[in-house]
Amino acid sequence: MNISIVSIMGAVVAVAIGALGPAFAEGRAIVAAMDAIARQPDAAPTISRTLFVGLAMIETMAIYCLVIALVLIFANPFAHA
Amino acid sequence: MTGISLEDPVLVQLGPIPIKGSLATSVGITVVLSAASWFATRRLRLVPGKWQTLLELFVTTLDDQIRQITAQESSRFVPLLGTLFLFIATANLSLLVPGVHPPTEHLETPLALALLVFFSVHVLGVQARGLGGYLRHYLSPNPILAPLHAISEVTRTFSLTVRLFGNMMSHGLVLAVVAMLAGLFAPIPIIALGLLVGLIQAYIFTILATTYVAAAITAHDNDRKGAA
Numbered sequence: 001m002n003i004s005i006v007s008i009m010g011a012v013v014a015v016a017i018g019a020l021g022p023a024f025a026e027g028r029a030i031v032a033a034m035d036a037i038a039r040q041p042d043a044a045p046t047i048s049r050t051l052f053v054g055l056a057m058i059e060t061m062a063i064y065c066l067v068i069a070l071v072l073i074f075a076n077p078f079a080h081a
Numbered sequence: 082m083t084g085i086s087l088e089d090p091v092l093v094q095l096g097p098i099p100i101k102g103s104l105a106t107s108v109g110i111t112v113v114l115s116a117a118s119w120f121a122t123r124r125l126r127l128v129p130g131k132w133q134t135l136l137e138l139f140v141t142t143l144d145d146q147i148r149q150i151t152a153q154e155s156s157r158f159v160p161l162l163g164t165l166f167l168f169i170a171t172a173n174l175s176l177l178v179p180g181v182h183p184p185t186e187h188l189e190t191p192l193a194l195a196l197l198v199f200f201s202v203h204v205l206g207v208q209a210r211g212l213g214g215y216l217r218h219y220l221s222p223n224p225i226l227a228p229l230h231a232i233s234e235v236t237r238t239f240s241l242t243v244r245l246f247g248n249m250m251s252h253g254l255v256l257a258v259v260a261m262l263a264g265l266f267a268p269i270p271i272i273a274l275g276l277l278v279g280l281i282q283a284y285i286f287t288i289l290a291t292t293y294v295a296a297a298i299t300a301h302d303n304d305r306k307g308a309a
Contacts, residue, residue: 053288067247
Protein backbone atom coordinates (compact mmCIF):
# COMPACT_ATOMS: atom_id res chain seq x y z
CA MET A 1 0.00 0.00 0.00
CA ASN A 2 1.07 3.52 -0.73
CA ILE A 3 2.43 5.50 2.22
CA SER A 4 0.07 8.42 1.57
CA ILE A 5 -3.00 6.16 1.58
CA VAL A 6 -1.89 4.63 4.86
CA SER A 7 -1.29 8.10 6.28
CA ILE A 8 -4.73 9.35 5.30
CA MET A 9 -6.39 6.27 6.78
CA GLY A 10 -4.34 6.72 9.93
CA ALA A 11 -5.40 10.35 10.16
CA VAL A 12 -9.07 9.44 9.71
CA VAL A 13 -8.92 6.74 12.36
CA ALA A 14 -7.04 9.04 14.74
CA VAL A 15 -9.59 11.83 14.48
CA ALA A 16 -12.62 9.50 14.53
CA ILE A 17 -11.63 7.49 17.58
CA GLY A 18 -9.94 10.46 19.17
CA ALA A 19 -13.17 12.45 19.01
CA LEU A 20 -15.29 9.60 20.36
CA GLY A 21 -13.78 9.23 23.81
CA PRO A 22 -13.54 12.94 24.70
CA ALA A 23 -17.12 13.44 23.43
CA PHE A 24 -18.44 10.89 25.92
CA ALA A 25 -16.22 12.26 28.65
CA GLU A 26 -17.30 15.87 28.08
CA GLY A 27 -20.92 14.79 28.05
CA ARG A 28 -20.54 13.11 31.41
CA ALA A 29 -18.70 16.09 32.84
CA ILE A 30 -21.40 18.51 31.70
CA VAL A 31 -24.15 16.27 33.06
CA ALA A 32 -22.44 16.18 36.42
CA ALA A 33 -21.95 19.95 36.43
CA MET A 34 -25.58 20.60 35.44
CA ASP A 35 -26.72 18.31 38.20
CA ALA A 36 -24.52 20.09 40.71
CA ILE A 37 -25.71 23.54 39.60
CA ALA A 38 -29.35 22.44 39.78
CA ARG A 39 -28.84 21.20 43.32
CA GLN A 40 -26.78 24.15 44.46
CA PRO A 41 -27.21 27.26 42.31
CA ASP A 42 -25.12 29.32 44.74
CA ALA A 43 -22.00 27.40 43.80
CA ALA A 44 -22.53 27.95 40.08
CA PRO A 45 -19.47 30.21 39.50
CA THR A 46 -17.08 27.76 41.10
CA ILE A 47 -18.67 24.79 39.39
CA SER A 48 -18.60 26.33 35.95
CA ARG A 49 -15.01 27.45 36.37
CA THR A 50 -13.97 23.97 37.38
CA LEU A 51 -16.07 22.59 34.54
CA PHE A 52 -14.24 24.76 32.03
CA VAL A 53 -10.86 23.69 33.29
CA GLY A 54 -11.92 20.05 33.25
CA LEU A 55 -13.36 20.32 29.77
CA ALA A 56 -10.11 21.87 28.61
CA MET A 57 -8.21 18.92 30.05
CA ILE A 58 -10.52 16.43 28.36
CA GLU A 59 -10.47 18.30 25.10
CA THR A 60 -6.68 18.16 25.06
CA MET A 61 -6.94 14.46 24.24
CA ALA A 62 -8.97 15.21 21.13
CA ILE A 63 -6.56 17.97 20.17
CA TYR A 64 -3.62 15.58 20.49
CA CYS A 65 -5.33 13.23 18.05
CA LEU A 66 -5.98 16.16 15.71
CA VAL A 67 -2.33 17.14 15.85
CA ILE A 68 -1.30 13.57 15.08
CA ALA A 69 -3.69 13.52 12.12
CA LEU A 70 -2.35 16.83 10.83
CA VAL A 71 1.23 15.65 11.18
CA LEU A 72 0.30 12.53 9.20
CA ILE A 73 -1.25 14.61 6.43
CA PHE A 74 0.89 17.74 6.26
CA ALA A 75 4.23 16.86 7.82
CA ASN A 76 4.61 13.11 7.42
CA PRO A 77 8.19 12.21 8.27
CA PHE A 78 8.03 9.00 6.19
CA ALA A 79 6.60 10.44 2.98
CA HIS A 80 9.28 11.60 0.55
CA ALA A 81 7.15 13.60 -1.82
CA MET B 82 -4.54 20.77 -1.07
CA THR B 83 -4.53 24.06 -2.90
CA GLY B 84 -4.86 27.13 -0.75
CA ILE B 85 -4.54 25.23 2.52
CA SER B 86 -1.21 25.35 4.21
CA LEU B 87 -0.04 25.32 7.79
CA GLU B 88 3.04 27.33 6.89
CA ASP B 89 3.41 30.81 8.25
CA PRO B 90 4.18 33.18 5.37
CA VAL B 91 7.49 35.01 5.61
CA LEU B 92 6.87 38.72 5.22
CA VAL B 93 10.36 40.21 5.29
CA GLN B 94 13.78 38.64 5.48
CA LEU B 95 15.95 40.66 7.88
CA GLY B 96 19.40 39.22 7.26
CA PRO B 97 19.27 35.66 8.65
CA ILE B 98 16.04 36.31 10.57
CA PRO B 99 12.77 35.78 8.73
CA ILE B 100 9.96 38.04 9.94
CA LYS B 101 6.85 35.89 9.78
CA GLY B 102 3.21 36.89 9.71
CA SER B 103 2.50 35.75 13.28
CA LEU B 104 5.40 37.79 14.65
CA ALA B 105 4.18 40.91 12.85
CA THR B 106 0.63 40.36 14.12
CA SER B 107 1.84 39.75 17.69
CA VAL B 108 3.88 42.93 17.68
CA GLY B 109 0.92 44.80 16.21
CA ILE B 110 -1.40 43.47 18.92
CA THR B 111 1.12 44.41 21.60
CA VAL B 112 1.40 47.93 20.24
CA VAL B 113 -2.38 48.32 19.92
CA LEU B 114 -3.01 47.01 23.45
CA SER B 115 -0.29 49.18 24.96
CA ALA B 116 -1.50 52.28 23.15
CA ALA B 117 -5.11 51.58 24.12
CA SER B 118 -4.15 51.08 27.78
CA TRP B 119 -2.07 54.25 27.75
CA PHE B 120 -4.84 56.32 26.21
CA ALA B 121 -7.48 54.80 28.47
CA THR B 122 -5.57 55.49 31.69
CA ARG B 123 -4.22 58.91 30.70
CA ARG B 124 -6.98 60.89 32.32
CA LEU B 125 -8.43 58.85 35.16
CA ARG B 126 -11.09 60.60 37.18
CA LEU B 127 -12.72 59.82 40.48
CA VAL B 128 -16.16 59.91 38.86
CA PRO B 129 -15.62 57.74 35.80
CA GLY B 130 -16.88 58.56 32.35
CA LYS B 131 -18.20 56.07 29.81
CA TRP B 132 -14.87 54.59 28.78
CA GLN B 133 -13.41 54.56 32.22
CA THR B 134 -16.43 52.63 33.49
CA LEU B 135 -15.90 49.99 30.82
CA LEU B 136 -12.22 49.81 31.64
CA GLU B 137 -12.90 49.52 35.36
CA LEU B 138 -15.39 46.74 34.66
CA PHE B 139 -12.71 44.82 32.74
CA VAL B 140 -10.03 45.34 35.33
CA THR B 141 -12.17 44.54 38.37
CA THR B 142 -13.55 41.38 36.73
CA LEU B 143 -10.06 40.14 35.90
CA ASP B 144 -8.82 41.10 39.33
CA ASP B 145 -11.71 39.33 41.10
CA GLN B 146 -11.39 36.13 39.08
CA ILE B 147 -7.63 35.85 39.47
CA ARG B 148 -7.69 36.65 43.18
CA GLN B 149 -10.43 34.09 43.74
CA ILE B 150 -8.45 31.31 42.08
CA THR B 151 -5.11 32.13 43.65
CA ALA B 152 -6.85 32.67 47.01
CA GLN B 153 -4.62 35.71 47.56
CA GLU B 154 -5.63 39.01 49.05
CA SER B 155 -3.17 41.01 46.97
CA SER B 156 -3.43 41.50 43.22
CA ARG B 157 0.26 40.73 42.69
CA PHE B 158 -0.38 38.25 39.91
CA VAL B 159 -3.05 40.22 38.12
CA PRO B 160 -0.67 42.17 35.83
CA LEU B 161 0.94 39.02 34.45
CA LEU B 162 -2.14 36.84 34.14
CA GLY B 163 -4.51 39.61 33.11
CA THR B 164 -2.16 40.70 30.35
CA LEU B 165 -1.90 37.08 29.25
CA PHE B 166 -5.69 36.93 28.95
CA LEU B 167 -5.95 40.26 27.13
CA PHE B 168 -3.22 39.33 24.68
CA ILE B 169 -4.62 35.88 23.87
CA ALA B 170 -8.17 37.18 23.59
CA THR B 171 -7.11 39.97 21.26
CA ALA B 172 -4.95 37.59 19.25
CA ASN B 173 -7.80 35.08 18.88
CA LEU B 174 -10.29 37.79 17.95
CA SER B 175 -7.92 39.37 15.44
CA LEU B 176 -9.39 37.09 12.77
CA LEU B 177 -12.16 39.69 12.52
CA VAL B 178 -9.72 42.09 10.86
CA PRO B 179 -9.60 41.26 7.14
CA GLY B 180 -6.29 39.84 6.03
CA VAL B 181 -5.06 39.16 9.55
CA HIS B 182 -4.50 35.61 10.75
CA PRO B 183 -4.46 35.08 14.51
CA PRO B 184 -0.85 34.53 15.58
CA THR B 185 -2.09 31.73 17.85
CA GLU B 186 -2.83 29.69 14.72
CA HIS B 187 0.87 28.92 14.43
CA LEU B 188 2.78 26.83 16.93
CA GLU B 189 5.35 29.48 17.84
CA THR B 190 3.11 31.99 19.61
CA PRO B 191 1.31 29.50 21.92
CA LEU B 192 4.70 27.92 22.66
CA ALA B 193 6.14 31.29 23.63
CA LEU B 194 3.15 32.01 25.89
CA ALA B 195 3.32 28.58 27.51
CA LEU B 196 7.07 28.97 28.12
CA LEU B 197 6.32 32.32 29.72
CA VAL B 198 3.90 30.56 32.07
CA PHE B 199 6.43 27.76 32.70
CA PHE B 200 9.19 30.14 33.77
CA SER B 201 6.98 32.52 35.72
CA VAL B 202 5.52 29.63 37.73
CA HIS B 203 9.01 28.72 38.95
CA VAL B 204 10.09 32.31 39.54
CA LEU B 205 6.92 33.20 41.45
CA GLY B 206 7.06 29.94 43.40
CA VAL B 207 10.64 30.59 44.50
CA GLN B 208 9.76 34.20 45.33
CA ALA B 209 6.80 33.19 47.44
CA ARG B 210 8.28 30.24 49.32
CA GLY B 211 12.04 30.46 49.01
CA LEU B 212 14.17 28.04 47.01
CA GLY B 213 14.09 25.23 49.58
CA GLY B 214 10.40 25.52 50.24
CA TYR B 215 9.61 25.56 46.55
CA LEU B 216 11.80 22.56 45.77
CA ARG B 217 10.30 20.66 48.68
CA HIS B 218 6.92 20.48 46.99
CA TYR B 219 8.46 18.18 44.40
CA LEU B 220 8.92 15.67 47.19
CA SER B 221 5.63 16.51 48.78
CA PRO B 222 3.52 13.40 49.18
CA ASN B 223 6.44 11.07 48.73
CA PRO B 224 9.94 11.39 47.19
CA ILE B 225 9.09 8.55 44.81
CA LEU B 226 6.73 10.91 43.01
CA ALA B 227 9.44 13.48 42.21
CA PRO B 228 9.94 12.22 38.62
CA LEU B 229 6.19 12.48 38.05
CA HIS B 230 6.24 16.10 39.23
CA ALA B 231 9.10 16.83 36.83
CA ILE B 232 7.28 15.15 33.93
CA SER B 233 4.08 17.02 34.69
CA GLU B 234 5.94 20.35 34.47
CA VAL B 235 6.89 19.51 30.88
CA THR B 236 3.62 17.93 29.80
CA ARG B 237 1.44 20.70 31.13
CA THR B 238 3.49 23.29 29.25
CA PHE B 239 3.18 21.12 26.15
CA SER B 240 -0.55 20.71 26.60
CA LEU B 241 -1.04 24.45 27.16
CA THR B 242 0.74 25.03 23.86
CA VAL B 243 -1.04 22.34 21.91
CA ARG B 244 -4.49 23.18 23.28
CA LEU B 245 -4.36 26.81 22.19
CA PHE B 246 -2.59 26.01 18.93
CA GLY B 247 -4.84 23.07 18.05
CA ASN B 248 -8.08 24.91 18.70
CA MET B 249 -7.14 28.03 16.79
CA MET B 250 -5.40 26.21 13.95
CA SER B 251 -8.23 23.72 13.46
CA HIS B 252 -10.65 26.61 13.34
CA GLY B 253 -8.56 28.35 10.70
CA LEU B 254 -8.38 25.12 8.73
CA VAL B 255 -12.15 24.59 8.85
CA LEU B 256 -12.62 28.19 7.77
CA ALA B 257 -10.27 27.70 4.83
CA VAL B 258 -12.04 24.49 3.76
CA VAL B 259 -15.51 26.04 3.97
CA ALA B 260 -14.39 29.18 2.13
CA MET B 261 -12.92 26.96 -0.57
CA LEU B 262 -16.09 24.86 -0.94
CA ALA B 263 -18.81 27.49 -0.61
CA GLY B 264 -18.67 31.11 -1.53
CA LEU B 265 -19.08 34.33 0.30
CA PHE B 266 -21.47 34.04 3.25
CA ALA B 267 -21.08 30.38 4.25
CA PRO B 268 -18.02 31.01 6.50
CA ILE B 269 -19.84 33.60 8.64
CA PRO B 270 -21.36 31.13 11.18
CA ILE B 271 -17.96 29.44 11.40
CA ILE B 272 -16.33 32.80 12.12
CA ALA B 273 -18.92 33.39 14.86
CA LEU B 274 -18.10 29.99 16.34
CA GLY B 275 -14.43 30.88 16.10
CA LEU B 276 -14.97 34.02 18.16
CA LEU B 277 -16.62 31.95 20.88
CA VAL B 278 -13.86 29.34 20.77
CA GLY B 279 -11.19 32.03 20.83
CA LEU B 280 -12.61 33.70 23.93
CA ILE B 281 -13.09 30.37 25.70
CA GLN B 282 -9.55 29.30 24.89
CA ALA B 283 -8.15 32.60 26.16
CA TYR B 284 -10.18 32.08 29.36
CA ILE B 285 -9.00 28.50 29.73
CA PHE B 286 -5.35 29.38 29.11
CA THR B 287 -5.53 32.09 31.75
CA ILE B 288 -7.39 29.92 34.26
CA LEU B 289 -4.88 27.09 33.86
CA ALA B 290 -1.93 29.48 34.16
CA THR B 291 -3.53 30.94 37.28
CA THR B 292 -4.06 27.48 38.71
CA TYR B 293 -0.41 26.58 38.09
CA VAL B 294 0.78 29.80 39.72
CA ALA B 295 -1.58 29.25 42.64
CA ALA B 296 -0.31 25.69 43.09
CA ALA B 297 3.29 26.88 43.02
CA ILE B 298 2.81 29.58 45.64
CA THR B 299 0.40 27.91 48.05
CA ALA B 300 1.11 24.18 48.03
CA HIS B 301 2.87 24.29 51.40
CA ASP B 302 -0.29 25.63 53.04
CA ASN B 303 -1.96 22.29 52.41
CA ASP B 304 -0.59 20.76 55.57
CA ARG B 305 -1.87 23.62 57.65
CA LYS B 306 -5.25 24.14 56.06
CA GLY B 307 -5.90 20.53 55.20
CA ALA B 308 -7.32 21.60 51.84
CA ALA B 309 -6.24 20.37 48.44
